[in-house]
Amino acid sequence: MKGWHKKAIVYQIYPRSFCDSNGDGIGDLRGIISKLDYMQSLGINTVWLNPIYKSPNDDGGYDISDFFSIQPEFGTMDDFDELLAGLHQRQIKLVMDLVLNHTSDEHPWFQESRKSKDNPYRNYYFWRPGKNGAEPNNWPSFFGNNAWELDKTTNEYYLHLYSRKQPDLNWEYAPLREEIKKIIRFWATKGVDGFRLDSISTISKRIDFPDTTFNDFGQTVKAFFSNGPKLKEFIAELSRDACKDLVTIGEGPGLEAEDALLYLDEKEGLSMIFHFDHMFIDHGPRGRFDPRPWSLSEFKKIFYEWDQALGYQGWGSIFLGNHDFPRMVSRWGDDQQYHEKSAKLLITLLLSMRGTPFIFQGDEIGMTNFVMKSIGDSKDIETINGWRTAQGRGWSEETFLEKANQAGRDNARTPVQWDAATNSGFTSGISWMPLNPNFDRINVETQDQNPDSVLNYFKEMVQLRKVNSLFTEGNYEPVEGDENLFLFTRGKGDEKILVALNFTSQEIDLPKRVGKLEKLIGNYPGNSDRMRPWEAVIFKTLP
Ligand code: TEU
Ligand code: CA
Numbered sequence: 001m002k003g004w005h006k007k008a009i010v011y012q013i014y015p016r017s018f019c020d021s022n023g024d025g026i027g028d029l030r031g032i033i034s035k036l037d038y039m040q041s042l043g044i045n046t047v048w049l050n051p052i053y054k055s056p057n058d059d060g061g062y063d064i065s066d067f068f069s070i071q072p073e074f075g076t077m078d079d080f081d082e083l084l085a086g087l088h089q090r091q092i093k094l095v096m097d098l099v100l101n102h103t104s105d106e107h108p109w110f111q112e113s114r115k116s117k118d119n120p121y122r123n124y125y126f127w128r129p130g131k132n133g134a135e136p137n138n139w140p141s142f143f144g145n146n147a148w149e150l151d152k153t154t155n156e157y158y159l160h161l162y163s164r165k166q167p168d169l170n171w172e173y174a175p176l177r178e179e180i181k182k183i184i185r186f187w188a189t190k191g192v193d194g195f196r197l198d199s200i201s202t203i204s205k206r207i208d209f210p211d212t213t214f215n216d217f218g219q220t221v222k223a224f225f226s227n228g229p230k231l232k233e234f235i236a237e238l239s240r241d242a243c244k245d246l247v248t249i250g251e252g253p254g255l256e257a258e259d260a261l262l263y264l265d266e267k268e269g270l271s272m273i274f275h276f277d278h279m280f281i282d283h284g285p286r287g288r289f290d291p292r293p294w295s296l297s298e299f300k301k302i303f304y305e306w307d308q309a310l311g312y313q314g315w316g317s318i319f320l321g322n323h324d325f326p327r328m329v330s331r332w333g334d335d336q337q338y339h340e341k342s343a344k345l346l347i348t349l350l351l352s353m354r355g356t357p358f359i360f361q362g363d364e365i366g367m368t369n370f371v372m373k374s375i376g377d378s379k380d381i382e383t384i385n386g387w388r389t390a391q392g393r394g395w396s397e398e399t400f401l402e403k404a405n406q407a408g409r410d411n412a413r414t415p416v417q418w419d420a421a422t423n424s425g426f427t428s429g430i431s432w433m434p435l436n437p438n439f440d441r442i443n444v445e446t447q448d449q450n451p452d453s454v455l456n457y458f459k460e461m462v463q464l465r466k467v468n469s470l471f472t473e474g475n476y477e478p479v480e481g482d483e484n485l486f487l488f489t490r491g492k493g494d495e496k497i498l499v500a501l502n503f504t505s506q507e508i509d510l511p512k513r514v515g516k517l518e519k520l521i522g523n524y525p526g527n528s529d530r531m532r533p534w535e536a537v538i539f540k541t542l543p
Helices: 029-033 036-042 078-091 107-111 174-190 215-226 233-242 257-265 298-308 328-332 338-354 381-392 396-406 445-449 456-466
Strands: 010-013 046-048 066-070 094-099 148-151 158-159 194-198 246-252 272-274 287-291 356-360 475-478 485-492 496-501 517-524 535-543
Touching: 029 078, 036 078, 036 456, 066 078, 066 174, 066 445, 078 094, 078 174, 094 174, 094 246, 174 233, 233 257, 257 298, 287 381, 287 396, 298 381, 298 396, 298 475, 298 485, 338 456, 338 496, 338 535, 381 396, 456 517
Parallel strands: 010 046, 010 356, 046 094, 094 194, 194 246, 246 272
Antiparallel strands: 148 158, 475 485, 485 496, 496 535, 517 535
16 A cells, blocks of 8 residues: 555664664664564654675675575564564564665676676666777766776676666666566565665766766765656556555655756656755765765755745655764764754754655664774774775875764664673674663663653653644744744644754844744743754644
């Protein structure tokens, strides 16, 4: 059944770092099963699971070598079936993560494809001869270096927009599209409720492969990788033939608001998309390790513009962090003095915005960025390759480490902090990734016992959103005020609420014109005429 996604409150699980059941230091499916009651206690009604398929794990499982089996480190197909049943028993839907832009180079299709120019699988990928003894064009990959890799066997290059172990699939080739439909049907038959389609914005290539004319990576993604000539056609075909009753959430790096509408359609398109305009707000020309300053005004404008563009035709996905970005409280809040206040403020924003909210594991307790002491601590291909590129430009380790600690993906991937015991209750063995040392203070067990904790505030906000349809159905209007306040109303019929968020550690006045208000929820006790540091309040507006 479609349509449920508008009422979804999604909890994102990164399996490797969620909970380890067998002491090998790696989170797994039985670990997730052991936390089903916890998920239910949060009040969420949907889980998005990052990839759990068989994978050499070059890129955290986004390099799939078998779409029909479970990564042995994560468990078995029986474990999966039990997890799905356990979720459904609790009225929680499951959204799987599917990577269809590329496979692992260890996938049998690619193993065949690389063998000879006339292999039946040759066309599953993009193979091109070199140009004047070099790569076919100048496209950079997301993870540094050129996006083409020379393969000795046939002396041709294959395309990889991500790592060289992630060759891009050729959607132009109809037999490949049929294989993809089989994968979707296999999981749909098991009863999964939907898919988050990884990097779906890049599946249709400009097959003449023109050189990029931009130095700015983000512009290259927009103009050359994403939004390709057959994207609409490919998405429509997939939706018609394989995703009929499934909710689909397209991950859309490089998509602009106007393009997004082309791909959102109840029947012949995606149910929702993830855009990245706010998530790339501080990325400079060379991406995340090349930061540029950002302002709250810009940030607010992005939310407004997307809401306007999607209107009531499409539907938005609201998120402030995931497995690819720093922790939301460290990035948009103050993870030191105002840790608790700002974590609650961001939860207020997530759960009161128009669109479907996605919360990443650990953000419900305000987990923070992890400070690596050397690049050797990084487990992420993007950081490791980024460091290689940075070295080529003469950067010192200290300089790069500072950027990686601010912007890298490792930040989101440290294990979930369950309690204050050894290894935070994540594993009884040696964790695959270091724990954030603050788990003695920031953990589920401690917060569960404290009525004022971030965790309990999260649960309250979830309940508020669930009982009041204004949060899902109401329209969204920005309200003018101090530039450091994020103010907006949600309204439906005669009912209206005002969401007021102070994104600074200074006190700021609310604008005079807001009228009579009654507080519904907030992160400070009592009322104040001024917004206190990192204060978040939702008011009911009174006539
Ligand atoms: O990410 C694709 C994407 O949007 C990239 O811009 C992303 O921000 C990435 O971190 C590169 O900077 C998806 C997955 O979420 C990511 O984990 C994978 O590495 C990537 O696709 C390749 O499958
Ligand atoms: Ca394990």
